[in-house]
Structure formats: C-alpha cells, structure tokens
Amino acid sequence: MKCLMAEVNFSEGKNADLINQVKEAMLAGDPIDVMEISSDVNHNRTVFTFKGDPRAVLEATKRLSAKAVELIDMRTHKGAHPRIGAVDVVPFIPVREVTEEEALEICHEYGKYLGSIGVPVYYYEDAATREERKSLPNIRKGQYEGLEEKMKDPAWVPDEGPKEFNAKSGATVTGVRFPLIAFNVNLQTTDLEIGKKIVRAVRAATGGYQNVRAIALKLEDRGGIVEVSMNLTNYEKTPIHRVFETIKSEASQYGVGIVDCDLVGPVPVYALKDVLKFYLRTHSFSMDQLYM
Numbered sequence: 221m222k223c224l225m226a227e228v229n230f231s232e233g234k235n236a237d238l239i240n241q242v243k244e245a246m247l248a249g250d251p252i253d254v255m256e257i258s259s260d261v262n263h264n265r266t267v268f269t270f271k272g273d274p275r276a277v278l279e280a281t282k283r284l285s286a287k288a289v290e291l292i293d294m295r296t297h298k299g300a301h302p303r304i305g306a307v308d309v310v311p312f313i314p315v316r317e318v319t320e321e322e323a324l325e326i327c328h329e330y331g332k333y334l335g336s337i338g339v340p341v342y343y344y345e346d347a348a349t350r351e352e353r354k355s356l357p358n359i360r361k362g363q364y365e366g367l368e369e370k371m372k373d374p375a376w377v378p379d380e381g382p383k384e385f386n387a388k389s390g391a392t393v394t395g396v397r398f399p400l401i402a403f404n405v406n407l408q409t410t411d412l413e414i415g416k417k418i419v420r421a422v423r424a425a426t427g428g429y430q431n432v433r434a435i436a437l438k439l440e441d442r443g444g445i446v447e448v449s450m451n452l453t454n455y456e457k458t459p460i461h462r463v464f465e466t467i468k469s470e471a472s473q474y475g476v477g478i479v480d481c482d483l484v485g486p487v488p489v490y491a492l493k494d495v496l497k498f499y500l501r502t503h504s505f506s507m508d509q510l511y512m
Contacts, residue, residue, distance in 0.1 A: 223316040224323060225255075225271040226281050227400075227485060229308045230288045231297050231390075233259040233266050238291050243268070245287035250276040255486045262439050263449075264299025265308070267402075269485045271315055278326045281310060282333050285392070289339060294364050294390045300437045301449070302360050304367050305390030307334070309356060311345065311397045320346060323396040331394050335381025338389065340371065343379045345395035353379075356393060357425070357433060364390045401452040401491055402484035403460060405467050406445055408477040412438055415446035418470045422450070422463060429466075431458035445479060455491040461498040 232238050239259060247254075252272040259266040268284060271277065285307045292306035310330065314323045324347055331341045348354040352375070362370050368385035370376045377383055378391060407415060415436030420426040423434040431454040437447045448467055452458055468478055490507065497505055 221316070222274055222318050222322075223271055224274040224277045224318050224326060225269065225313040225315050225399075225486075226277050226310060227313070228268045228281060228284055228310050229303075230266055230268075230284075230292065231264065231294065231299065231303050231306050231308055232288070232292055233264045233299065234261050239266055241291060242266075242284055242287045246270070246280050246284040248283060249279050252276050252280050258484050260301070260484075261441060262299070262437065262447075263301035264297065265301045265303065267485055274318060274322060274326050277312075278330055281330055285310070285330075285334055285339075286337060289334075289337060289389050293388050295387055297364070302357075302363055302435070303390075304360050304364050305339065305392045306388075307339070307392045308390075309344075310392060310394040311400070312395070313397060313399050320396060327394055327396050331380040331392075334392055334394070335378075338386060339381050340378035340383070340386060340391040341380035342391060342393045343395055344393050345397035347395035349379050359393050367391060398454055399488045399491075401455055401460065401487055402482075403450045403452055403463065404482040404484065405448045405450070405464065406439065406442070406479040406481065407448065407471055408479050409446055409471075409474070410438070410444040411474075412436055412446055414471070414474050414476055415448055417474075418448055418467055421470045422448070422466055429458045429463060431455075432463060455488065459494040459498075460491060461495045 252270045255269045288307050312323050312327050327347050335341050342359050343349055344356050371385050419434045419436045422428040423432050424430050434450040437449050438444050439447050
C-alpha cells in the first residue's frame with residue numbers, strides 16, 4: 221500500500237485555538253495517520269506530521285494550508301525560528317511504494333493549489349527548479365522581513381502563484397526530500413555567543429558536518445538557556461550520536477554542559493540503530509531484533 225508523509229510547518233505556536241482550527245481542517249476529509257503535532261512557543265511554530273495514501277495526504281495538506289493562510293497574519297508574527305510565510309515549509313517524503321516521481325507530482329499539485337489561493341511558492345530539494353533553490357536556508361535568507369525586496373530580484377521570482385509580495389501570508393517553500401531529523405541540544409548556559417561558536421563547529425555552512433543545518437537560539441521560557449537547533453538532512457551520512465558528541469565536546473571547552481535534547485517530529489527507526497550501537501556498544505545489533 222502506497223504511503224506518503226508530509227511535515228507541514230506553519231507560523232503559529234502560541235495560539236491554541238488557531239492551531240486547533242487548523243487541525244480540524246486537516247482532519248475534515250479521508251483518513252490520514254497523524255503521527256505528531258508539535259508546537260513551540262519560542263519558535264512560534266507548529267509542525268503537523270502525517271502520512272497515508274498520497275491523495276489523502278495531498279488533500280489534507282491543502283485543507284490545512286488554506287486554513288492557516290486564512291487565520292495567520294505574518295505582519296504581526298514574531299518567533300525565534302527562521303520563516304518566510306504563514307505556511308512556511310511543506311516537505312513531502314516517500315515512505316512506502318511511492319516513487320520520487322509520484323511524490324513530485326503531489327508536490328507540484330500542492331504548489332499550484334497554494335499559488336491559486338494567492339500565496340507565492342518556491343520549490344526546493346528534489347523539486348527545485350534551480351540549483352540555488354535546492355537549499356531551504358538559501359530560499360529563507362532574509363526571512364519574511366526581507367521577502368518583499370527579495371522578490372523584486374528576477375532570480376527570486378516564485379515558481380508558482382503571484383509574483384508580488386503577499387504581506388499577510390508571505391511565501392511557502394515545498395518540495396520532496398529524504399527523511400530529515402529535527403534535533404535540538406539545550407546547553408547549560410544563557411550565553412548566546414557560546415551557542416553561536418558551537419553552531420559554527422557543526423553546521424555545513426561554516427565547515428562542520430555536510431548534512432547539518434544549525435542555528436543558536438535562546439529559550440526564554442526556560443530561563444534563557446541556549447539551544448543548538450538543527451536539521452540533520454541525511455542521518456545515514458551524519459548520524460545523531462556523532463553530532464551530539466561533537467556538540468558536547470565543543471561545549472566542554474567553555475565549561476558548559478548539556479541540559480537535555482529534543483527530537484522534534486517522527487524519527488526513522490533506522491536513524492536510532494547507530495545511536496544504540498554507539499552508546500550500548502551493541503555492535504552485533506540487528507534491526508530485526510526490534511518489535512512492537
């Protein structure tokens with residue numbers, strides 16, 4: 221049975237009533253498997269992760285997005301996480317018996333739909349129409365506040381939808397990609413500069429790991445401790461434990477420890493295989509040993 225996953229990131233993490241209205245819109249159709257709903261008040265962002273029949277996932281994503289676009293006004297949005305729109309980024313991930321071509325067809329249909337309701341759309345990762353648009357950070361550079369000026373550049377004309385800036389909704393990035401792991405490491409410090417130094421040591425853009433994107437944020441609702449917030453874009457090439465151990469080592473030179481970590485959203489079970497082998501020294505471990 222075909223299975224496609226969507227991870228819809230939208231720019232509201234505080235207003236529970238708004239988030240619930242978006243959830244109700246998502247569920248008002250054919251059944252889907254809701255894997256996780258994760259809201260972060262510091263980021264002011266919510267991620268809905270769900271999977272199912274590709275057509276059901278597409279229609280749920282359309283309904284969710286239409287409601288979020290209706291309710292969210294980016295002109296008043298503030299949050300620690302980079303963003304360019306009310307519906308910020310929507311990756312589609314093939315899970316079972318779905319080819320990349322089929323996933324791209326769903327992605328393009330979604331992009332055309334969102335464009336038809338007035339939202340500029342950029343395609344990224346495997347759906348990118350230009351090399352410079354493969355990277356999400358490239359598209360989001362300047363964030364919502366810089367988007368109006370960015371869209372005047374012929375190099376940043378949207379792939380779908382209006383070519384003019386939509387002040388209320390911003391723009392949306394959508395594409396098809398390998399399963400991504402959102403992994404945050406919270407440091408025992410309130411010094412943001414230490415966090416930034418650690419980020420430079422691990423992220424690809426500053427000479428760290430090729431498959432790590434990272435930023436340093438302060439978590440005001442946790443006493444201002446610093447978080448290294450990351451996306452691990454290929455857990456096979458850059459496993460979780462390797463990134464964690466590097467951060468722990470870098471933090472130790474400043475006399476800083478690790479408070480805790482967050483894995484945001486679903487995590488492929490195969491991504492945990494190397495974690496088990498590393499920390500438990502179970503080098504003969506097989507995934508066949510796991511059961512539900």
